[in-house]
Amino acid sequence: MFHIRSRVSGTIILYAIFSISSLMLISEGTEHIVGDSSGWELFTNYTNWTQGREFHVGDVLVFNYKSDQHNVMQVNSTAYTDCRTDNYTSLFTKGNDSIIISEVGKLWFICGVDDHCVNGQKLTINVAP
Numbered sequence: 001m002f003h004i005r006s007r008v009s010g011t012i013i014l015y016a017i018f019s020i021s022s023l024m025l026i027s028e029g030t031e032h033i034v035g036d037s038s039g040w041e042l043f044t045n046y047t048n049w050t051q052g053r054e055f056h057v058g059d060v061l062v063f064n065y066k067s068d069q070h071n072v073m074q075v076n077s078t079a080y081t082d083c084r085t086d087n088y089t090s091l092f093t094k095g096n097d098s099i100i101i102s103e104v105g106k107l108w109f110i111c112g113v114d115d116h117c118v119n120g121q122k123l124t125i126n127v128a129p
Contacts, residue, residue: 029058029101034123040065040072042116046123055127059101063109067095070121073112074099080108080124083117104129 032053035044040063063072073079073088091112092099101107104127111121 029056029060031060031062031098033062033064035064039063040070040111040121042111042119042121044120046120050123050125053125055101055125057101057104057127059127061099061101061109061125063092063097063099065095065111067093070095070111070113070116072097072099073110075108075110077106077108080110080122083110083115083122085110085112085117088112101125101127103127 032055034040035046035049038044065072072092073085074090074092075084075088078084079087090099107125107127109123110117
């Protein structure tokens with residue numbers, strides 16, 4: 001009986017060590033403040049803002065804006081290109097929205113208020129594997 005308990009205890013200890021080391025390998029993603037100090041605003045060149053940045057699954061996009069003046073819509077490529085606000089994947093309206101990147105590939109965001117998208121309030125990123 002003692003021998004069985006020792007093996008069970010040893011297995012539990014090995015499992016605990018493995019679990020703790022696995023947790024230590026998980027790292028938090030990078031936080032990207034969209035537009036830096038300008039935030040999510042009209043007439044900002046977000047293509048320039050993305051230059052030199054890498055985006056990965058687990059990273060966080062933070063959109064800071066006045067909630068009574070803007071919003072953030074996650075859209076598909078067609079809605080992005082045409083600034084269409086009638087078909088979005090997600091809508092954010094709080095003014096301090098954190099979006100965790102959960103997939104590899106291109107992601108598109110626009111402001112759905114008035115003509116803001118047409119005036120450049122749009123962002124596309126390429127999420128690396």
